[in-house]
Amino acid sequence: MSEKKKKIHLDFNTEWEYAPAPESADHVQLKKQYELFINGKWVKPSSGKYFDTINPATEEKLASIAEANEKDVDLAVKAARNAYDKYWSKMSGAERGKYIFRIARMLQEKAREFAVIESMDGGKPIRESRDIDIPLAASHFFYYAGWADKLEYAFPNRNPGPLGVAGQITPWNFPLLMVAWKLAPALATGNTVVLKPAETTSLTALKLAELIQEADLPPGVVNVVTGYGATGAAIVNHPDVDKIAFTGSTAVGKIIQRAIAGTHKKVTLELGGKAANIIFEDAPLDQAVEGIINGIFFNQGHVCCAGSRLFVQEGVYDTVLRKLKDRMETLIVGDPLDKNTDVGAINSQDQLRTIQEYLKIGQKEGAEMYQSSCPVPKKGFWCRPTLFLHASQSHRIVQEEIFGPVLAVQTFRTVAEVIEKANNTPYGLSAGVWTDKGSKIFNMTTQMRAGVVWANTYNKFDPTSPFGGYKESGFGREGGLHGLQPYLKM
Numbered sequence: 001m002s003e004k005k006k007k008i009h010l011d012f013n014t015e016w017e018y019a020p021a022p023e024s025a026d027h028v029q030l031k032k033q034y035e036l037f038i039n040g041k042w043v044k045p046s047s048g049k050y051f052d053t054i055n056p057a058t059e060e061k062l063a064s065i066a067e068a069n070e071k072d073v074d075l076a077v078k079a080a081r082n083a084y085d086k087y088w089s090k091m092s093g094a095e096r097g098k099y100i101f102r103i104a105r106m107l108q109e110k111a112r113e114f115a116v117i118e119s120m121d122g123g124k125p126i127r128e129s130r131d132i133d134i135p136l137a138a139s140h141f142f143y144y145a146g147w148a149d150k151l152e153y154a155f156p157n158r159n160p161g162p163l164g165v166a167g168q169i170t171p172w173n174f175p176l177l178m179v180a181w182k183l184a185p186a187l188a189t190g191n192t193v194v195l196k197p198a199e200t201t202s203l204t205a206l207k208l209a210e211l212i213q214e215a216d217l218p219p220g221v222v223n224v225v226t227g228y229g230a231t232g233a234a235i236v237n238h239p240d241v242d243k244i245a246f247t248g249s250t251a252v253g254k255i256i257q258r259a260i261a262g263t264h265k266k267v268t269l270e271l272g273g274k275a276a277n278i279i280f281e282d283a284p285l286d287q288a289v290e291g292i293i294n295g296i297f298f299n300q301g302h303v304c305c306a307g308s309r310l311f312v313q314e315g316v317y318d319t320v321l322r323k324l325k326d327r328m329e330t331l332i333v334g335d336p337l338d339k340n341t342d343v344g345a346i347n348s349q350d351q352l353r354t355i356q357e358y359l360k361i362g363q364k365e366g367a368e369m370y371q372s373s374c375p376v377p378k379k380g381f382w383c384r385p386t387l388f389l390h391a392s393q394s395h396r397i398v399q400e401e402i403f404g405p406v407l408a409v410q411t412f413r414t415v416a417e418v419i420e421k422a423n424n425t426p427y428g429l430s431a432g433v434w435t436d437k438g439s440k441i442f443n444m445t446t447q448m449r450a451g452v453v454w455a456n457t458y459n460k461f462d463p464t465s466p467f468g469g470y471k472e473s474g475f476g477r478e479g480g481l482h483g484l485q486p487y488l489k490m
């Protein structure tokens, strides 16, 4: 990193300096080249093509990754079908559960290595991959392992059974966690899997494939095919896939829904979001400001449920804005492997371009842009935490998902007004409400069209709790008991 020390300025004119506290990457074992994981073996791609995965904080290459085409996907689906017929669907739930518990335990043992790789490949601060992504991924495996032999109790008198081969396609913002959300319930319910991680962040899925091999799962139960959108499309269009589980953009979700219309395939779509974070006058304001920061700036705003629209009740607008700007000044943007870092690197050059385009659009639309004055490294992809003040409902920065550390701020006077504004978007994934009044929270949660509404907190996840969207944020739920249903016929 270019700047060695980060300065933190506080309101009362004190200045602190944080010495760098980098997490070591010495223990990380990465191959130079990754093949496809098909039928329990590492297989070269039939096209012979590979692509680079880079560290977005340094722009250095981390590894070459195999690019799977239709032929490779066909091999993977055949392996998954064979494993389904021969082993996995015949195995008792208790036995399946043991394998999934084993994956969970091994993931915990290797958590440090997975966390460092996640930060190197994706750009997210080590604090998040270490404290959120990897532990939550492991807890999803633990949670669903527990259900594997209890499906009859989960769905009494409905004779639940697996669907067959599940095709799973994941995005780059929570690479391993999204894989865990998909793999754990699919395996627990007796399905076999062909998984395609996002092209910019395939490494932890490939490391998980190594771990699955070590855990001795029967060959073909989990197959990992890496590549771009065309690889994902080959899974979606394969006639012998029974279920598609997709997390990603609404645009691709629509393509997938069209592609499988009229086929036997079942589908769950976890798509984009444009969440409202709503601060009432009676809210605990310091906590609310932390919630706003956590909601949009951590993980660089690369969060489907990011609180990217802020609504502040008029009476506390000035106070909230002052506190928010002060807090933004203390955020450290930089080396994802530094334990002090709050905001890491933007995941890719393409995503940075998209965000920069929205920064121009927001200014052109007439909103006032405010950015934290923090230094950013010269190399790599970075965006300073950004506010757009005086935004209005019709602005594109208010209606469209930016997927970066950019917050559009509006005010409101009444409950009815803010509900109307909050619901006025094509999305409906999540929202946050900050108030002292429980009754207001219940009123808001019942009227807001959002799959998750957090009250006096933000971005809290738990494997026992279902997650999913309304409207163009998709359908189907992942997590909890609900997360088993899309993988079962009953």
Ligand code: NAD
Residues within 6 Å of the ligand: 169, 170, 171, 172, 173, 174, 178, 196, 197, 198, 199, 227, 228, 229, 230, 231, 232, 233, 234, 236, 247, 248, 249, 250, 252, 253, 255, 256, 269, 270, 271, 272, 273, 303, 304, 305, 401, 403, 429, 468, 469, 473, 474
């Ligand atoms: P994306 O849609 O571009 O890509 C997602 C995945 O789909 C990648 O693996 C990609 O290679 C693959 N893909 C691309 N084109 C495809 C096609 N035609 N057919 C099949 N697969 C294809 O999304 P992204 O940029 O990787 O991720 C960001 C998006 O994901 C955001 O919109 C975000 O809101 C959303 N997201 C939603 C949730 C949720 O739970 N609702 C969670 C995380 C991310």
